Amino acid sequence: LKVIASVEPRIAEATRQELADQRGSLKLIASENYASPAVLLTMGTWFSDKYAEGTVGHRFYAGCQNVDTVESLAAEHARELFGAEYAYVQPHSGIDANLTAYWAILAHRVEGPWLKNVGVKNMNDLTEADWEKLRGELGNQRLLGMSLDAGGHLTHGFRPNISGKMFHQNQYGTDPATGLIDYDALRAKAKEFKPLILVAGYSAYPRRVNFAKMREIADEVGATLMVDMAHFAGLVAGKVFTGEENPVPYADVVTSTSHKSLRGPRGGFILATEEYAPSVDRGCPMVLGGPLSHVMAAKAVAFAEARTTEFQSYAQQVADNAQHLAEGFLKRDTNLVTGGTDNHLVLVDVSSYGLTGRQAESALLDAGVVTNRNSVPADPNGAWYTSGIRLGTPALTTRGFGQAEFDTVAELIVDVLSNTKPGTTKAGGPSKASYVLADGVADRVRAASAEL
Ligand code: PLP
Numbered sequence: 001l002k003v004i005a006s007v008e009p010r011i012a013e014a015t016r017q018e019l020a021d022q023r024g025s026l027k028l029i030a031s032e033n034y035a036s037p038a039v040l041l042t043m044g045t046w047f048s049d050k051y052a053e054g055t056v057g058h059r060f061y062a063g064c065q066n067v068d069t070v071e072s073l074a075a076e077h078a079r080e081l082f083g084a085e086y087a088y089v090q091p092h093s094g095i096d097a098n099l100t101a102y103w104a105i106l107a108h109r110v111e112g113p114w115l116k117n118v119g120v121k122n123m124n125d126l127t128e129a130d131w132e133k134l135r136g137e138l139g140n141q142r143l144l145g146m147s148l149d150a151g152g153h154l155t156h157g158f159r160p161n162i163s164g165k166m167f168h169q170n171q172y173g174t175d176p177a178t179g180l181i182d183y184d185a186l187r188a189k190a191k192e193f194k195p196l197i198l199v200a201g202y203s204a205y206p207r208r209v210n211f212a213k214m215r216e217i218a219d220e221v222g223a224t225l226m227v228d229m230a231h232f233a234g235l236v237a238g239k240v241f242t243g244e245e246n247p248v249p250y251a252d253v254v255t256s257t258s259h260k261s262l263r264g265p266r267g268g269f270i271l272a273t274e275e276y277a278p279s280v281d282r283g284c285p286m287v288l289g290g291p292l293s294h295v296m297a298a299k300a301v302a303f304a305e306a307r308t309t310e311f312q313s314y315a316q317q318v319a320d321n322a323q324h325l326a327e328g329f330l331k332r333d334t335n336l337v338t339g340g341t342d343n344h345l346v347l348v349d350v351s352s353y354g355l356t357g358r359q360a361e362s363a364l365l366d367a368g369v370v371t372n373r374n375s376v377p378a379d380p381n382g383a384w385y386t387s388g389i390r391l392g393t394p395a396l397t398t399r400g401f402g403q404a405e406f407d408t409v410a411e412l413i414v415d416v417l418s419n420t421k422p423g424t425t426k427a428g429g430p431s432k433a434s435y436v437l438a439d440g441v442a443d444r445v446r447a448a449s450a451e452l
Helices: 002-007 009-024 037-043 065-082 094-118 128-138 162-166 183-193 211-221 233-237 293-306 309-330 357-366 394-398 403-418 441-450
Strands: 086-088 142-146 168-172 197-201 224-228 253-257 268-272 345-349 372-374 388-392 420-424 430-437
Touching: 002 009, 037 293, 065 086, 065 233, 065 268, 065 293, 094 128, 094 162, 094 224, 094 253, 094 268, 142 183, 168 183, 183 211, 197 211, 211 224, 233 293, 233 309, 309 345, 309 394, 309 403, 357 372, 357 388, 357 403, 357 420, 357 430, 394 403, 403 420, 403 441
Parallel strands: 142 168, 142 197, 197 224, 224 253
Antiparallel strands: 086 268, 253 268, 345 388, 372 388, 420 430
């Protein structure tokens, strides 16, 4: 920090403050974690200075021999860790991984066959008229993904997102009675819609997914099955999700982040079958900018960490702790979407406290409990104010929390929620944003958290 401070002291101070905040609060954001010193240090190296567009052994720049070592190792570790035929470790984030995967699937399923049909090998040899036809074909494809309010991600076909604009999109949700994916309803929708791509995976669905069933549905309609395991990659790597809950043997393409439950550096990666590999491999520079070689190096370190038995115990503890957290809420009469969890996250419906997700999130932050507001299925408060808060166990499990600590976490959250009242707007009506947290509660909760 001294070196940074000698150049820009405010950045050094913000960095010091970030460390203090992350240590002094309860980090319950389901997509966050604490990466190891080895992972963090690997990101701060000279690889940051190197350009390396292209792939291993096939670069658009000279002098990439050390990046080749790094990228090959990261890909090899990823293949072994997840049992995948092929791994691509260049995506800079989860969204980049999804975008790269979509274009790879389009290239493999639409562009390649179309070019073959026209009898042209190189796109530059197309006539203007044919080029327009190809663009029309690419723009006329269908994608079916899980809706945002059911727990899917923006990139799974949410209309305002690029994925909802580049495809004709349709969305599946959850059964209103159970909050669970209804595979029969999904099958019926897929049969009617006939997507090119069926996307499975989630950001806020507190349950496991049966990927064998997803495969069956994809096969019945001739869709490519793409699974976005960004949230639960750590549970797959740690062998908590096995058999039909492990997407890798079932999906054509699996995308992921490396920084959530997997506890690596901030970044993305893609696993695929050999069939899709050549198209995915063209991600950079066709979709992605030059790879972040320092981050690829850190991914290799994180994958090496994740193949240890220590990581497997960690991953199991993440899932066990989510159960403990859910039990802590249920015994304190707090509603959970789907009535519980069997992965790493818990979605609390705060409407019975008379609060919006935004009010709950803000009051909890005052008390040093960091969460994010989240829609619940068919949320009456929309995606901005919401009616829920999403909590995840990966970060606090890294800090060593177990059953007793997570029971206390539930107790502290219930303390804040039951002592928060909605505020009023300037006109005197009920507000969805402002709130009043009773005096003394924030200090009480902070003091109790510091004991954990
Ligand atoms: N996919 C899923 C399922 C996610 O939950 C997220 C992040 O929240 C992403 C993709 C995007 O990841 P990133 O923020 O690294 O682009």
